Every structure is written in structure tokens, then in C-alpha cells.
Amino acid sequence: MTKTHTLGFPRIGKKRELKFVLEKYWNSEISENEMKNECKKIRQEIWNDQKQLDFITVGDFSLYDHVLDTSFLFNNIPKRFNGLSGLNQYFAYARGKARNQDKGNAFRAGEMTKWFDTNYHFIVPEFDHQTTFKLNATELINQVREAKRLRSDVKVVLLGPLTYLYLGKSEKEIKKLELLEPLVCEYVSLFKLLNQEGVSLVQIDEPILVTEIEDDWKLAFKNTYKTLSTIDIKILIATYFDDLKDNLELLVSLPSHGIHIDLTRNDTPLENIVNQISSDKFLSLGVIDGRNIWVNNYKQTLDLLRPIAETLKNRLYIAPSCSLLHVPVDLDQETELDEEFKSYLAFAKQKLVELDILKKAILDYQSVDNAIQKRTNVIQKRSQSTLIHDHSVKSTISKFKNDDGYRKSTFEKRKEIQNLELSLPLFPTTTIGSFPQTKEIRLARKQYKNKEIDQLKYESKIKKHIEYCIDKQEEIGLDVLVHGEAERNDMVEYFGENLSGFIFTQFAWVQSYGSRCVKPPIIIGDVSRNKDITIDWIRFAQSKTSKVVKGMLTGPVTMLNWSFVRDDQPRSETCLQIAVALRDEVKALESSGVKIIQIDEAALREGMPLRDEKAQDYLEWAVRSFRITAGGVSDKTQIHTHMCYSNFNPIIKNIAQMDADVITIETSRSNMKLLKVFKDFEYKNDIGPGVYDIHSPNIPENKNMKNLIKRAAEYINEKQLWINPDCGLKTRNWSEVEKSLIRMVDVAKELRTEYNKV
Ligand code: GLN
Ligand code: ZN
Secondary structure, three states: OOEEOOOOOOOOOOOOHHHHHHHHHHOOOOOHHHHHHHHHHHHHHHHHHOOOOOOEEEOOOOOOOHHHHHHHHOOOOOHHHOOOOHHHHHHHHHHOEOOEOOOEOOEOOOOEEEOOOOOOEEEOOEEOOOOOOOOOOHHHHHHHHHHHHHOOOEEEEEEOHHHHHHHOEEOOOOOHHHHHHHHHHHHHHHHHHHHHOOOOEEEEEOHHHHOOOOHHHHHHHHHHHHHHOOOOOOEEEEOOOOOOOOHHHHHHHOOOOEEEEEHHHOOOOHHHHHHHOOOOOEEEEEEEOOOOOEOOOHHHHHHHHHHHHHHHHHHEEEEEOOOHHHOOOOHHHOOOOOHHHHHOEOOHHHHHHHHHHHHHHHHOHHHHHHHHHHHHHHHHHHHHOOOOOOHHHHHHHHHHOOOOOOOOOOHHHHHHHHHHHHOOOOOOEOOOOEOOOOHHHHHHHHHHHOOOOOHHHHHHHHHHHHHHHHHHHHHHOOOEEOOEOOOOOOHHHHHHHOOEEEEOOOOOOEEEEOOEEEOOOEEEEEEEOOOOOOHHHHHHHHHOOOOEEEEEEEOHHHHHHOOEOOOOOOHHHHHHHHHHHHHHHHHHHHHOOOOEEEEEOOOOOOOOOOOHHHHHHHHHHHHHHHHHHHOOOOOOOEEEEEEOOOOOHHHHHHHHHHOOOEEEEOOHHHOOHHHHHHHHOOOOOEEEEOOOOOOOOOOOOHHHHHHHHHHHHHHOOHHHEOEOOOOOOOOOOHHHHHHHHHHHHHHHHHHHHHHHHO
16 A cells, blocks of 8 residues: 655744744743753644654754754764853854853854755755764654654654765865765664664655766765665665656665655656666655645646556555655645635645545545545636736737847947946945845834834835935945835845735745744746836935935846745746846836846846756746846946855856846855856956955955955956945844945045056
């Protein structure tokens, strides 16, 4: 009989209970014990939601991050944390610790990076010459026992040794694979313990198998799993997030009891997979999308599963494609959502119910044919609903399908025209858009949302902040000003709320890192713009100064990548719809006299698929969407874009194809490493490499900023360089911002004198 399980479940709780408990603990409002008790309750609820599955999963819960937990499980803790112990040490590694009077030292947190192509961040493991591993399974075993009290069928999930090593960072001379043997030794000890605890199955996550790994790593897989298979415990090797390609052959050849494959991102015919897998292994198929929030199309899934269920019989397992960590917890919490929209959605808890129905259908279709028929009707309804489909959008879009969005003239020509239009100095100074989001600003937005103040009152409050922000920028002496984004709570949410096709939930939070969660909008239907969004705010800001004010909006690719995207049409199509809607906003800004318009693409890099050809395809339509948004304006309008920290070097050509007149990027944390790419690639347009790190409260030193620009000028002509912070300033306070920007402007002035002399 087919078995069901989940690779993991969200740990934040239905109403972000984990977040609130952790924050209380960090603020010393509750004791360690109280905090742990609350976590126990959250786990009980998680397991309760898994009651209809054949296994409950243990090991996916974490107080911060499961990769960090793996570092603690094997006692791989950087030596800078030696003076600390227990949860103090754990949270210092996770979050860092400022120097305080009684406790002395400050601790630098572990580096945080995005987990594959998701918006979940993990704490990067560190390896150095002193790295050793020593199993410390107390916490995990406690949780196994906790689960065992509820159910006998317990599956433990662990991050695999190869993925763990691969994702870590190491000192230069260290070969990570040399650490493998001692690490695997500890996994062996752990397996023995789990065996004693009566664990039925161990799921080992090795998602690096869906990326291009080198031959020595492939060989290491063989050796590792040979060693691990000597222990008397069943193991399931889990992969997800993309197609396995030639690593499929490797995966099926490894000694294991089963393998898991993400069917939502798989391109290999299922038959080929079934044919390759030996008869002593079970095949777990990720049939339910663990990265999105739409209901499963039962009929389609069953058409796929039923033929192979006959072949595989009790060797077929079904599951979500990956851990459900990446979707919100429970749709039942959404009491304010339109019933029709709700019928199209399934969150983590609902996805497990879907799994159970699929299992029952495989066994005896009749027993659930009602549910299946009902689902088919819902899907039919969605394909025709006028709440989803807007024919006028579809016909507008079709006109843009073959448009590549080029501006009228080349950059060189535009630059000449814009120079005359804007008359900016050498090394123009600007900021990325947002200024401090003060308490008063937040309060005003909240009061307006809760209808405690009317629109007029709200607008006058926000306008006061805009005016303040403009005055300050003039005082500081910046060249290109911004309005400061006081009206925006979040750069994606704000535009989503003002476009049709997006909906918002109350509790659909997804963990981003630690206690931080995001609530992505849902792109439910065709996207269009029915009213001006930013025009009045920018015009107001412009009316308060004779300097030029940049219009500011979020680009189509970032809107897409930070939302849940509909699955009934290609992502590229949805992106194009957003692009066209925003294009109208850009044109409206231009018509109202705005001379510079910034289109932020903070998330362009992170939405890139893991596999090369898919990445190329993505970059092509992503760049084209950006160009369509930007391309409707005349040569004299200057288009800026901004991108946050990520590794741009491999995609510099695509960035150049975006053809923004100016790009501002985050470089300060990488110490301008990024700029090396310009040695080999002649980037022609203007560029503002962020000169200081806005993520830190420190006021930057003039000489550091100056050096950064001088180094940049080694690779890039000084006439192309802008001077700006590396990201928006909304998380900083005014005093930090003023001090930092005054220094930044001073640096620009000094540089102008120096470079004008030569
Ligand atoms: N314009 C946005 C801001 O300044 C950009 C934010 C971002 O890059 N994440 O806040
Ligand atoms: Zn940024």
C-alpha cells in the first residue's frame, strides 16, 4: 500500500507562535524552560496535523535554523563562541551579540545565506583547520522520544553530510571533502542511537544532487552512503528543488532503502525513473507542490500515479515535493478571504489532507471520488472565473509578446541627452529610496489601515514626512533626491495592493530567517493597473525642491519573486503582465514631469533557477520584462535600477542587457570584490557601487568610502560612477542616516576635486 509522509513542516506555528516565544525569551521576559515548553506545544500541534500520514517527521523543528542545528548536532561550532554555552552560544552564533557592560565580548554572528532558490536563510557552517565533529544528539533524541509517545512510526529528518559540507564555507587551503570521513563517523554513531530509539526511517536531505556537482563529490556520495548503509536502519535519500539530470543515475546507485524526487520540478519521464530504480528500493514522489499555495489537481496527479502504483505496489511513497517550510501553515486561519479564492488554495496543513486523499484514491478510487470530482470542478471554475481572467489584460499582453523593450536610442546617445537635461556633477550622490521608517510613520499607516484616520488626514501626515525628508536631503547636499517611501510598508506589498490581480492574507507567514517571517502576496489573477500609484507622492516631493527627485517603484521580476505566483500559466507570462502594468506607471511618472525613475529589482538574482538552461531561460524573460517596464520613456528620462547583494559575476551580461541608465548595487560587504568582473566585461552604463553597509548601525569612515570608489575607478571610468549607500535606509534612524550621508557627500566632493585635477 502507498505510504504518505512529509519532508518537513513549518515550525513557526499557525499564528507565528514561535516568533513571539523566541522574542520574549530574547528580551528575558520568559525563562528558558517556559520557552521550551511553548516549543513543545508547537511541536505537538505540528505532529497532530500529521496524524493521517504514515509517519510523523521529527528533526525539522528548530529554534532558529536546521542547518545551524546540524552544526550543533555535530558540535561544529566556530571557536569564537568558545566562551559561551547552551542556548547563549546557539543564539550568539545565530544572531551575534553586541558588547555589553557586564558580559564583555561581542560575538560576530554566523553568515546567513539563502537556501537554494528559496527565500529561507540558513546559517552557513564554518570549517577551519581546527574543525572536528562530535555527536551531541541529546536534543534530537528528546524530540524523538516526545514523538514516540504519540506515534510509533517516527521518521527522523537530517541534513545529509555532503550537502552540509558543500554549503559550508572554509578557509582557503581546506579541502572540504577531507572533513567528510570524520563527519560520516558521527552520522554512523547517530544512526546507531536512532536505531536504539526504534526510529522507523531516516530521511537524509541531499538537495545538492539537483545542482552541478564535481566528480570528486559524486565519488564521495558513493563512499559515504556505502558506509552509512552498514547500520541497521532504513534510510531515504531526499532531493528536491530541481531535476536530478545525470545525478539520477548516481542517486539510484547509492545503497539506500528509498529515494525522494521532486516531481513538481522534474523533467525526466517518470517511467525512466521507475525503470531505473531497483526492486529493493521504495520511491517517494513529491507530487504536491511544497513551494506554492495552490490546490493539487487530483485528477492529473492520479493519472500520473496510478499506472506506476501498479508496478511499485507498496514501494510507492507520496509526499510534498520538498519540506513545507516554504508555505504558510494553515488556510483555516484566513477568515476574511473570499470563499472562491480560498477554494483555490492549500497551505501546509491542507496539503497533508490532499496527500491522504491521493493515497486513498490510489487504493480505492470510489472511496474518495466525491472529493476528486469536487476538486475537478474547482479547477474548472478557476480556469474560467472572471475573478481570475481579464480578457483585456490578455489582449494587451499579446501586443508585447514579441517586443524586446529596447529604448529608442543607445545608452551613449541617451547619456548625452540626459547630461544636458540633468546637469549633474561628476560622482553624483543619491540614495536607494527609503529613509527611516519612524514610529510616527508606522502609526499613521496603521491608523489609516484601521480606518482610525481618513484619507485626507493620512495624506497630510505622510506629506509632512516627505517634506521633512526632502529638507534633510537638501541640507545634506545630495544631488538626486528621493521622497523616502514613508507610505510603503513593504516594497512588494505596496504595489501589490495598488494593482489588480494580487490578494493578501492575514496569517500566511513563511519563515525567512530565525524569528523573521514574510507574508508574500498571492498573484491570483491577471494583473493590471487601474489607477496612478506613486505619481502624487513624487509630484508632491518634487514641488518642495529645485533638485531632481527620483520616482521609485518595484520592478516586475521582484514583484514576481517575492509573491506566490499562479501556477495556471507560465511565470514568464505573469511577469510580463506585471511589467506592462508598471510600464504605464513609469510613463505616467514621466508625463507628470519626473526626470529620473528607479525600478528596483532587488530579487532578480534570487529567483534564478538552479540548473543552467532553466536559468538562461529565466534571465532572458526576466530581463525582457524589466526592459518592457522601463522602455516606454523618452531618451531624456533616466532609468535607474537597484539590486541587493548577491553574486552578480555570472550574470553581468544579463544585467548589461537590462540597459538601465544607472544601476546601484550592494558591494560594500564584499569589499568591491564584485567590481573585478568589470575587468573582463566592459560595462558601459553608469553604476553606483554602494559605498557603505546600511545593515550596520556604524557610521562609515570617509577614507573607507573614498578607497572603495578609487578602487572602483580602476575598473570603471569615473564618469560612470555614482556615490550612494548600498541599500535603502528604512531600518536605520535619522541620526545614523544624517551622519553617514554627510560624510558620503563630503567624500564625493573631495573626489570631484581630485579627479577634476587629473
Ligand atoms: N527602494 C527600496 C528601498 O530603498 C529598495 C529596497 C531593497 O533593495 N531591498 O527601501
Ligand atoms: Zn537593496
